[in-house]
Amino acid sequence: MDTMIGLKRSHSCVELDKGFHEQQVTLCGWVSRRRDHGGLIFVDLRDRSGIVQVVFSPDVDQDAFAKAESVRTEFVIAVQGTVMLRDVDTVNPNMSTGEIEVLGKELRILNQAKTPPFYIQDNVDVDEILRLKYRYLDLRRPEMQKNLILRHRVTKAMRDFFDRQGFIEIETPMLTKSSPEGARDYLVPSRVNPGKFYALPQSPQIFKQILMVAGMEKYFQIVRCFRDEDLRADRQPEFTQLDIEMSFVEREDILQMMENMVAYLFKEAAGVEITSPMLRLTYDQAMDRYGSDKPDLRFGMEFVDLTDTLRGCGFKVFDSVLDAGGKIKAINVKGYASIPRRELDGLVNYVSTYGAKGLAWICYTPEGIKSPITKFFSEDVIARVTATAGAVEGDLLLIIADQSAVVANALGQLRLEMGRRLNLIDPDKLSFLWVVDFPMFEYDPEDKRWVAMHHPFTSPRDEDIQYLGSEPGRIKAKAYDMILNGTEIGGGSIRIYQRELQEKVFTAIGLTPEEAYDKFGYLLDAFEYGTPPHGGIAFGLDRLVMLMAKRASIRDVIAFPKTQSAADVMSQAPSEVTPKQLRELSIRSEVIVKKTEV
Template identity: 50%
Template structure:
């Protein structure tokens, strides 16, 4: 145990502390030698303080300090002094003072680090993840984690003030394979049987409503064994909540209040609620996706009706065969060269589009290689539909609906970013509501739930549930921030007869339903109240609010895109004894 016990942090001392005797502990951030005097910036989580080893002040401490190197852990005792005039450092909260050292204790040395412990470390992500214990020493990373902590604290306080109870739900639970694959955990006691790590607390929180808890929340880890993309992790954190005796508006209002609270208390910004709402139909029609970025315009317009009347065979053929011809107005982009437009064509190719038709708008009308196939009347209609003026560039995709929507949605974002149409300082919330309850899985010739099988159908659509299932609306809602789905929820099915009808539509027979969800069906028989909820992605939220691109920056110990932890080398082999205890044996892959 050190003889020198910390009295202050490295971010705490101010001009008013001059003359005080204090003890600081931390890491050597930088070392400078000037005229025989050694200056050290001592760093801890709270900040930095300049400490001075002057041989005229204390020769013994100065001699000891000659051995100090970056990232040594030290404790220093000395007297706080005001910095000389002209030597104040405005970049540090402690920049008006320095500490003259009387006593130094080296608590630990440090080998040469694989990268510098600075904010702008320019090394590979893999190296940072392997040495995450060093990466997390960087002040910027500690700032990110502290920001995340504050959001959790504000959320907990907000939910408590609104009569929610925080309840922990099990991590070792039952596998109910719907959607992504489960992470399975073999049971030693019950040989041949497995637990699953939960993809969400969905069923448990519904059962808590049946139990009469009325309002529940949890900041909870969830697990999905899926192919990872840039913003996905195999384990992730949700702000999860559920409420009884509510409708959609009640849950939406609670979530909006939470966001207003977070922005006010943490971001220092005022945002207004209620947030705008779009139906799923309008979101797909105007933006080509169900998570639109509303920070800029450039909505998608449909000209399929005009395309049928033109002589341009590509448009005509698609329009007459049930496809769509839709486009966007890239305002002011008529200056783009043919090469740049060809690059946009290559861009939409990756989303299935076979090509990209275009018109440049000038004083004479629409100019393009395909202009000759469009009458003056058709060109006038197109200009009017897009509110096009000279200098604009109209871009079109003709194909089946799914290809057109995805291509134009991504093209809109691409042009918005590259042409500076998006205000990166803006935070734009919206809700997307009235999703379809089901979608057709053509590969398996069945219906799938667009959200999950426990989402309630719209009351007015129950009568067409079996006859026109694809027309049934779900009582579901997603919250979107800057074009990213921040969370999704729904009013749940609370009647067992309706739940059974949904299972039947999904081709989940009674035996399978009983095996997977029997406990829920049983609970619904015993006076389940109307209820609903939502889950918000905490990792995504923190990433967006900090203006970052990589979700791994806000998770203390994230996985790679191969779902590995480079620091602890997980997953890893286990020995034969452990496998034998579990009744497992491994076979080599074919």
């Protein structure tokens, strides 16, 4: 390794093109690949911008050629040389710098590197845990750097947009009061207040509402949030959201501004035009037609409601479901009547994992209708089913009969599965919609009480406030979610801003006045000092960038994510702490005590 660094960089690799012909440049980066062709050594030099080919010849400089013989993959080097045009037959159309190369005249090895545990290239086939353990190497891959650059562009566009709209970015606390009315909090012990704990924020919700009380009127923040919950491909214990709140607005004001914001983000950060206005569905419409409050509308296959069509049909299975207040719905899989019986049996097993007790099917083949259930139907019933479903020759009708929630979940998942199997989902299509008018509450059978579907600060519709004390299940909220390709990317609501109404909502979810004040007293007190009407929304930045980058996991757009066990395999967090640290925090760990005893 050269002891003197030297060779100050003059350009990035991808800056170079034919316009630099015969100019002297100094480049710095990593050796992506080295090829020894006997009399010449070719080095693909990589920096964040991309790759350029450097050629070393003993006829140009013996010392540089000798050093080039010793470099290996991922060595960090500095190169001084002259930009030259490649011969026509050696032009590489797959590289942005493929028309030129740099004739190396001086080379300095700035640092050596061990052989990486995997190739530093795109589409590398390696276990994700290994990638996360060596994240500093994984992040050298061009596709990962592209993802993080996209994330940077998105956050910059967010700040630019809201600044132009008169918003101000305000930081809210990271150490807050625990209020376990949703996911589990991450708790932080207080050394100076023994036995007491802070909580890391699941959301800045209460603070941004208090900022509206404070007269800030237009607030936004790109903020870290924390939830101690089970992980999925689109969840992390710590995540980033774009948080927004506005005073003196109604739902339409927020929805319109957010559509404009999303269109601006996609155009500025990804060069994609978004059409407006976005489709809107009520929660009830979305559940009725797709079985989901975040439907993927890149393909059709809407539910067909056969409940009334099959009422009194004489088939005992269907009759018993309808007598119990259930539903019968189907999807029409166009042109798939030739499905193999083995695959049909597999679909029965598939829907059973989502609670369905069975799956009925009707194939409209050239030879006629094939189905194990049509023998129980009259010709008139079959004709009505066919007409209701819009079925024609070649179609496959898949039917589920059960309670409404089971039908929605199982048939909704089956719709998505058939969309995948038939390649109906266009990966390049962007399908946005708003889902509005969510239920205010949902019943928790485990706790035997009503809980807020979104959060307890969401305002009920004015016409539904009368049901707060009697029929919570009837109440619709002034809540709204933005959906992209079957994923919720943002959610918000018009907020409660009057103490009396907020206290009624706390009562509806089973909090006594004393419990409500203990948890949220500072918000209730603030409401007594002239709180303006206000509302807002929060967007999941990780999910949004994941979809923009066309990745399957948010871990691909986060620099240092956790695994599905909430662990950082690179830094080995979480880790044990010393007994001294615990004593300073007035904490006694049963786990550590047991280990010590052993």
